[in-house]
Structure formats: structure tokens, C-alpha cells
Amino acid sequence: MYIYDVQIRTRYNETDKMGIIYHANYISYYEIARAEMLRSTGVYSYSEMETAGIMMPVVEIQSKYLLPAYYDENLTVRVIIKEMPTAKITFFFEVFNEKQELLNTGMTTLAFMNSQTRRPCRPPQKLIDCMKNYF
Amino acid sequence: MYIYDVQIRTRYNETDKMGIIYHANYISYYEIARAEMLRSTGVYSYSEMETAGIMMPVVEIQSKYLLPAYYDENLTVRVIIKEMPTAKITFFFEVFNEKQELLNTGMTTLAFMNSQTRRPCRPPQKLIDCMKNYF
């Protein structure tokens, strides 16, 4: 299991007229969090992965909303990888506010895709080697 | 069953560096589509519902990505309600491009909430009366 916590401060343009963070923004928070998690491996940032010719299109997302987040909160987004990636990789997410209340849970599945051929591919060997240590 | 089709043209700011529509935007498309569907009932627009003191926070979303959408495509978002709303209402979605290819499927569950008390409530009677005809 690989677990990584990322801090994200909510932005004014992410609020809506209910006075809370608009729900679709969590999907972007997930993406920011997994990019930071990937960077933390020291192997690849997501940006370097794209430069190396691998894109990771999103295949599926799920999100459950338990409590609202508000403007200017410093959220913790916990990213969890439970299984070794294959041609796909699934990230689970838990979002907490500063009071440690669980606001949201979710998951995202991405595919590894060769950016030339736009066909599915295996994850880069360096990433597999790194991940092996956690499973 | 209540089915309603809404046209949404993709916007430049919704694209990402992969050259496709960024995945979180479908969650906003869902919301635009169910707002238009609600308007089509002639009973309430979502805006009028809020004025009447009812908010509809999102409880859960799911989305599956089958094929990408591109800039300036005229998408059809099909909204489907399969069951009479209770304290919650679930919308299902199918997104098609102009070639009638199915790009994405999804669902959103929302709660009815009294905007004063911020507590769950029943849907407005007028909406129930209208929906009855379809189930």
C-alpha cells in the first residue's frame, strides 16, 4: 500500500453560490494530489512521464460527498494506492478539513497510454520498480 | 422514466494539454444537463427551486470515460431519471458526440435540503406531481 498526504488550499473561484466548494473541484483536487504523490516517488513527476511519451487518460471516477468544504480551508487529500498498477492504476482518495473531518472519499482509475500511438501500454519500468517496494 | 437530451458545445477552456476535454468538465456538463431537464418540466428551474428555499447538494457522482471529446464539439447529454425522487434524486447520464458515439456515462445523486435549516427535506410537491406522470 502506498499512502501520501497532500495539502490543498481551497480557492475563491472554486466556491459556488451555496457558499461551499463546488463538487466538481474535488475531481481536480484528486488530480493534483496524485501528481504530487507521483512526484514524491522521486522516479517521475507526471510531467516527466508525459515527456517520456506516456499519457494517463482518466477511465473512471467516483466521489462521495459527506461534508462541505469552504473557501480558504487547508484540505488534506490522502492518496492511497492499494494494488500494483497494471495497464491501469487506481488511486483512492480521502479529503479532510483542518478539524480532521472526513469531507469526501473517491477513486480515480487511469490508463497508461503511449502518447504516439494513443494505445494502452504498460507503466514505465522505473515506476514499477519503485512501487514494488510498497506491495 | 424521464429522459431528456441537452446540447452542450465544448469550450476552449475545457480542453487540456492532451488536446481533449478535461475529465472533470463532464461533471459540470451533468449539472447543466439536469438543470435544463428540470427547466423542461415547466415546474421549476433549478434557480426557482433555490429561490423557493430548496438547495440540492451533490451526494455522489460516478463517471466512466469511453472516448474523448474535443474542442468545439456539439455534445448531446442525455439525462435519465429511473426512479421517483425521495429525499434524494439520482440522475443518469450518457454523453454522445455528433457522430453518435457514446463518450461517457455517469450518474449523480443529489439530496433535497432546506436552505434555511441546511437539513434534508422532501422534494417540492409540484415536482413530485409532475414526476408522477413518468413513473
Add this chain to the structure above:
Amino acid sequence: MYIYDVQIRTRYNETDKMGIIYHANYISYYEIARAEMLRSTGVYSYSEMETAGIMMPVVEIQSKYLLPAYYDENLTVRVIIKEMPTAKITFFFEVFNEKQELLNTGMTTLAFMNSQTRRPCRPPQKLIDCMKNYF
């Protein structure tokens, strides 16, 4: 002078916690409006222009906010071109609500850029020929 009006309905995710349309969204409205204006010429959609190898990066924007817009309003964005495009093109904008109140004025200047070389270039001849009729 070339004047063209585009209807844009405000979206829930464009509101903020003040209950109004977040100011940066007008910049996207401008872009949607000039894309529709370009399509209306019958010469090029912005999408076809990109396919033809011309990108139009934004060089400058200005925007003045007179009155707020709210959720679910059907705005009219008036696009005005006052001068023949050279290596740059400047669009002026006026945004009205349904009561014909002027909410916002603005302008955007874009450059024509060869998407291969990423160097400035002239606008496509077909667009020049079309625009000549209005100046």
C-alpha cells in the same frame, strides 16, 4: 465594423460565494463569443483555423465590471471588431443581462501564430477577404 451577438447561459459552477458570477468567467465568455462570431463569418471556425495551422494566443485582456450577473441568466455577449486585423486582432465586448442592463465591457487582443513555428503570422487570406466587407 463587425458586430455579432452571442447568447451564453451562466452556469452553476461559474458562481462564487458572493452569489454572483465569478469575474474570471467573463474572460471565458469573451472567448466563446469570439469563437461563435468567427463561425458566423462562414469562413473559418476557430477550430478549423487551428486545423489550418494557425493558433491565436491571447496577448492582452481588459475587463470592467459594472453590475453582477447571476446563475441561470441568459447573457448577451456583443462582440465588436473595429479595425481590420493585422498580425493581431482586437475584439471588444459588451455583456448584457436579460433586462438589457450593461454588466461588463472588455477587450481581448490575440495574435495570429503559425502553430508549427510558433512565430507570428498574417491572418488567413480568406478571413481578410471576408472582413474587408465590413471596413
Add this chain to the structure above:
Amino acid sequence: MYIYDVQIRTRYNETDKMGIIYHANYISYYEIARAEMLRSTGVYSYSEMETAGIMMPVVEIQSKYLLPAYYDENLTVRVIIKEMPTAKITFFFEVFNEKQELLNTGMTTLAFMNSQTRRPCRPPQKLIDCMKNYF
């Protein structure tokens, strides 16, 4: 003069199909930067200002785009206040990438508004007292 630097990492959903950061996002960066600057005064965060009954709607924005920003860059947004705020406050901005290249300059003018009456008002005395030290 009050000068404050804020770091903002560009996000994937902020890119567009040109492969660069979509221009309207700088307007949000400005807002994030001035919120952090306000927090740095130790007097008020923007959030506390709203709680204290003062909103700050945007009156005018300007932005010039010199060079593009890309995904996953750690931008520095420099916020500059050149004059004591009156019923309005003007922030100037300079955006740099990690190579210290100047990508963008801009300004935003906001009004102080009583959130009850939605009428213009003076800035809070504590903010004036704090700002006096810099002018």
C-alpha cells in the same frame, strides 16, 4: 509600496489544447496571490474580511501575456500595492516562471463593499493602520 511574492504551481486542468496555461487562469492566480498577501499582513485574511461583513467585488482587470506558462511550473506571482487603498484598492501583478522569465503583468481593482447593504464602504480601520506603514 507593499510587495509580496506568492508561489503557485500550475495545474493540469489549467492547461488548454495549445499545451499552455489557459489565459483566464491568470485572473484566478491574481486572486490567490492577493488573498495570500492579505493573509501575510497578519491583520485580516480575505476570509476573515468577509466574516467581518466586507466583500471585495472586482471592478476592473487588465492582463498582458508575454510568454506562456506550462503545466507543473512553480510560478511566482508578485503582488504590488502602490497606493493607499480608499474605497477601492488596486493590486499590480508580475508573474515569473522558475527561470525568472516575466510571463505576464496585470492589475486588478476591487471595491470595498458592505455585505449587508451591498453598498461601497471604506476599508476596515485595522487594514488602513497596517498599510500606513508601507506608504
